[in-house]
Amino acid sequence: DAEITQSPRHKITETGRQVTLACHQTWNHNNMFWYRQDLGHGLRLIHYSYGVQDTNKGEVSDGYSVSRSNTEDLPLTLESAASSQTSVYFCASSDGGFSSGANVLTFGAGSRLTVL
Amino acid sequence: GQQLNQSPQSMFIQEGEDVSMNCTSSSIFNTWLWYKQDPGEGPVLLIALYKAGELTSNGRLTAQFGITRKDSFLNISASIPSDVGIYFCAGQPPGSARQLTFGSGTQLTVLP
Numbered sequence: 207d208a209e210i211t212q213s214p215r216h217k218i219t220e221t222g223r224q225v226t227l228a229c230h231q232t233w234n235h236n237n238m239f240w241y242r243q244d245l246g247h248g249l250r251l252i253h254y255s256y257g258v259q260d261t262n263k264g265e266v267s268d269g270y271s272v273s274r275s276n277t278e279d280l281p282l283t284l285e286s287a288a289s290s291q292t293s294v295y296f297c298a299s300s301d302g303g304f305s306s307g308a309n310v311l312t313f314g315a316g317s318r319l320t321v322l
Numbered sequence: 323g324q325q326l327n328q329s330p331q332s333m334f335i336q337e338g339e340d341v342s343m344n345c346t347s348s349s350i351f352n353t354w355l356w357y358k359q360d361p362g363e364g365p366v367l368l369i370a371l372y373k374a375g376e377l378t379s380n381g382r383l384t385a386q387f388g389i390t391r392k393d394s395f396l397n398i399s400a401s402i403p404s405d406v407g408i409y410f411c412a413g414q415p416p417g418s419a420r421q422l423t424f425g426s427g428t429q430l431t432v433l434p
Binding site for chain 1: 367
């Protein structure tokens with residue numbers, strides 16, 4: 207079965223360290239997204255990609271970067287982790303075609319990051 | 323950007339009761355989606371709505387796409403303990419064909 211996998215599921219790091227969260231999907235979806243979830247804020251979009259070599263900033267992109275070298279993967283990098291980046295991070299993907307359900311997101315299970 | 327107002331923020335109900343939650347916006351949406359998030363997991367799609375006025379059911383869940391395209395509601399009938407979780411609405415705005423706007427979620431607790 208197709209799936210979307212995030213790793214690690216839990217990570218503790220120190221302020222100033224670089225951290226990369228992995229996202230891998232086997233749906234062959236064109237679109238991939240990274241969200242963070244914090245109490246009181248719901249899901250906020252960090253970065254997204256509509257295809258290989260395409261990346262775009264979301265509403266809370268400062269301090270984060272992504273790269274899309276293939277269809278399956280969109281790693282999220284925190285260049286210098288800050289305590290404000292302690293959160294739960296969700297990767298999601300969608301087909302991005304022209305059918306009515308093309309933009310329905312499928313989510314990974316999440317990565318809980320703690321920055322000390 | 324587009325804003326979705328989801329209410330209520332939290333609900334405590336007795337097992338067997340019906341539940342209703344809704345999302346509203348000052349702008350129109352082309353698609354409305356309802357997701358449920360179990361503790362420690364990612365959101366999972368419950369119902370997708372694609373046309374204004376559409377009423378769709380999925381077991382004990384019923385959702386409607388408002389006629390004005392600015393709102394949607396989700397009803398859960400005869401709640402059970404496994405209904406516990408966070409429910410999110412999401413909308414696809416016109417002109418943003420590949421992105422969704424999310425509500426802030428409704429935390430549902432079902433008491434035995």
